[in-house]
Amino acid sequence: xxxxxxxxxxxxxxxxxxxxxxxxxxxxxxxxxxxxxxxxxxxxxxxxxxxxxxxxxxxxxxxxxxxxxxxxxxxxxxxxxxxxxxxxxxxxxxxxxxxxxxxxxxxxxxxxxxxxxxxxxxxxxxxxxxxxxxxxxxxxxxxxxxxxxxxxxxxxxxxxxxxxxxxxxxxxxxxxxxxxxxxxxxxxxxxxxxxxxxxxxxxxxxxxxxxxxxxxxxxxxxxxxxxxxxxxxxxxxxxxxxxxxxxxxx
Amino acid sequence: xxxxxxxxxxxxxxxxxxxxxxxxxxxxxxxxxxxxxxxxxxxxxxxxxxxxxxxxxxxxxxxxxxxxxxxxxxxxxxxxxxxxxxxxxxxxxxxxxxxxxxxxxxxxxxxxxxxxxxxxxxxxxxxxxxxxxxxxxxxxxxxxxxxxxxxxxxxxxxxxxxxxxxxxxxxxxxxxxxxxxxxxxxxxxxxxxxxxxxxxxxxxxxxxxxxxxxxxxxxxxxxxxxxxxxxxxxxxxxxxxxxxxxxxxxxxxxxxxxxxxxxxxxxxxxxxxxxxxxxxxxxxxxxxxxxxxxxxxxxxxxxxxxxxxxxxxxxxxxxxxxxxxxxxxxxxxxxxxxxxxxxxxxxxxxxxxxxxxxxxxxxxxxxxxxxxxxx
Numbered sequence: 001x002x003x004x005x006x007x008x009x010x011x012x013x014x015x016x017x018x019x020x021x022x023x024x025x026x027x028x029x030x031x032x033x034x035x036x037x038x039x040x041x042x043x044x045x046x047x048x049x050x051x052x053x054x055x056x057x058x059x060x061x062x063x064x065x066x067x068x069x070x071x072x073x074x075x076x077x078x079x080x081x082x083x084x085x086x087x088x089x090x091x092x093x094x095x096x097x098x099x100x101x102x103x104x105x106x107x108x109x110x111x112x113x114x115x116x117x118x119x120x121x122x123x124x125x126x127x128x129x130x131x132x133x134x135x136x137x138x139x140x141x142x143x144x145x146x147x148x149x150x151x152x153x154x155x156x157x158x159x160x161x162x163x164x165x166x167x168x169x170x171x172x173x174x175x176x177x178x179x180x181x182x183x184x185x186x187x188x189x190x191x192x193x194x195x196x197x198x199x200x201x202x203x204x205x206x207x208x209x210x211x212x213x214x215x216x217x218x219x220x221x222x223x224x225x226x227x228x229x230x231x232x233x234x235x236x237x238x239x240x241x242x243x244x245x246x247x248x249x250x
Numbered sequence: 251x252x253x254x255x256x257x258x259x260x261x262x263x264x265x266x267x268x269x270x271x272x273x274x275x276x277x278x279x280x281x282x283x284x285x286x287x288x289x290x291x292x293x294x295x296x297x298x299x300x301x302x303x304x305x306x307x308x309x310x311x312x313x314x315x316x317x318x319x320x321x322x323x324x325x326x327x328x329x330x331x332x333x334x335x336x337x338x339x340x341x342x343x344x345x346x347x348x349x350x351x352x353x354x355x356x357x358x359x360x361x362x363x364x365x366x367x368x369x370x371x372x373x374x375x376x377x378x379x380x381x382x383x384x385x386x387x388x389x390x391x392x393x394x395x396x397x398x399x400x401x402x403x404x405x406x407x408x409x410x411x412x413x414x415x416x417x418x419x420x421x422x423x424x425x426x427x428x429x430x431x432x433x434x435x436x437x438x439x440x441x442x443x444x445x446x447x448x449x450x451x452x453x454x455x456x457x458x459x460x461x462x463x464x465x466x467x468x469x470x471x472x473x474x475x476x477x478x479x480x481x482x483x484x485x486x487x488x489x490x491x492x493x494x495x496x497x498x499x500x501x502x503x504x505x506x507x508x509x510x511x512x513x514x515x516x517x518x519x520x521x522x523x524x525x526x527x528x529x530x531x532x533x534x535x536x537x538x539x540x541x542x543x544x545x546x547x548x549x550x551x552x553x554x555x556x557x558x559x560x561x562x563x564x565x566x567x568x569x570x571x572x573x574x575x576x577x578x579x580x581x582x583x584x585x586x587x588x589x590x591x592x593x594x595x596x597x598x599x600x601x602x603x604x605x606x607x608x609x610x611x612x613x614x615x616x617x618x619x620x621x622x623x624x625x
Binding site for chain 2 (some may be wrong): 128
């Protein structure tokens with residue numbers, strides 16, 4: 001069960017003169033919920049965007065599902081894109097399509113199954129993320145923040161991916177919805193046997209959902225491992241971050 | 251990982267059918283299996299069916315949904331189906347999917363009938379017109395409110411907009427009008443040469459450019475350039491709630507966004523038309539010189555003799571009227587944007603089409619008016 005699904009080796013990123021990553025390396029195993037943590041502006045989201053082929057990096061390599069994304073062909077990249085789901089921080093739902101259409105768009109594009117089966121798949125996805133069936137006909141502008149997140153998650157799960165990327169999934173949600181969403185993610189991981197990579201700031205999410213995590217600070221990986229392993233590392237950022245955290249717990 | 255395919259082999263007996271599934275039963279390669287299953291379920295009545303998943307390597311929720319909906323249909327036809335696997339994961343997946351499945355749901359919307367569509371379109375048009383009138387009323391109120399005193403006018407925004415939609419448009423308007431002058435002169439010079447009426451090109455160009463062509467073309471360029479920009483910018487500001495933020499801070503969008511644009515365009519439009527006049531005449535003069543041998547000195551002398559100043563004023567006076575139409579339609583379309591990205595495209599297109607159309611109507615009205623007045 002511990003085979004790596006993503007390996008990042010010596011990745012260096014620079015935006016103009018701004019040095020973002022300096023030889024980052026980390027390993028994400030199959031079947032785990034892996035967190036990318038760090039202060040804002042440390043390049044967590046950038047690293048995730050590099051993994052999902054949205055951003056280029058200067059040197060190093062990223063291997064995803066056994067493929068090196070530096071040497072990948074356009075066709076292989078397209079195949080890879082069908083095997084993951086991405087939930088963006090601002091949901092990025094297509095505003096001119098209803099929730100059901102948002103979920104079914106990839107199914108219609110990439111498969112030739114019947115409309116009836118597509119509708120059944122959509123109904124199932126709507127159900128597992130905890131939306132009502134009647135929400136399927138609504139448009140994104142008619143949904144609340146939490147419902148939008150769930151709809152975007154359902155869209156990310158449309159093709160039954162094995163790999164799920166979540167960018168700050170609980171940001172903008174109230175504490176109760178945020179905890180519900182955490183529980184949903186853990187639950188879905190069990191149900192659909194997903195591997196999940198998420199960027200998060202939310203201390204509660206970090207404690208309840210993550211199996212392993214990496215802390216990025218000063219362009220480097222400050223620590224990688226389980227919560228206990230990371231907390232044992234002495235670094236100014238980790239100390240401040242998790243001191244607030246322990247206070248939080250009491 | 252993804253390259254494999256899914257297979258279905260059906261073993262038939264008297265009353266017993268065994269469906270052997272194998273390979274990767276994933277959403278990407280379900281289409282053939284679905285066709286086979288759909289064909290089978292029609293003719294299977296009162297049979298015993300075993301669905302065998304022992305040879306299956308991978309199974310996802312979409313495949314499970316397909317199997318479940320097939321089983322449901324078969325059950326209705328009196329068939330008894332049993333699942334067989336030696337994999338606990340698959341069994342759990344089946345249970346989980348069954349719990350969350352909603353078979354026979356449909357999300358397809360009912361297509362409205364032809365009559366309904368026409369009715370809806372008509373009522374939308376009427377509503378749109380009423381909304382525009384309401385907007386125009388509000389704009390007039392805002393004008394009365396903010397133009398009471400000289401100090402209440404937001405000069406900074408007005409001057410900024412004058413630069414954006416006026417001065418920056420000078421280049422393209424000059425070039426367009428110069429080329430139009432060339433085209434008109436070129437076409438008419440061929441005709442005039444036949445009658446030996448070369449000198450009359452001055453009368454023709456002077457009146458047509460000053461009265462009609464320069465104001466119209468300026469209005470069209472401005473509508474395409476600034477009208478659409480107003481619609482898109484205000485539309486996005488509406489989606490990102492910037493307009494609401496301004497309202498809560500006590501900044502009236504009409505004073506901050508709408509009026510400066512309308513006023514700036516009203517001030518700049520006559521100036522743009524003036525430049526368009528010059529460039530159009532210069533273009534015509536060039537062709538008159540090359541094609542008809544009319545020297546610029548002769549051209550200009552004839553111009554000042556035969557072209558009355560009133561022709562120039564007729565063109566210039568149209569400017570502010572065109573400006574108020576273009577700016578108010580652009581801004582109005584921006585405010586009509588709803589909470590989705592498609593309506594930005596829709597309203598931006600509408601702003602350009604509608605403002606050009608209205609400008610032409612307005613021009614026709616002016617034409618009739620001026621003729622009646624004898625100007």
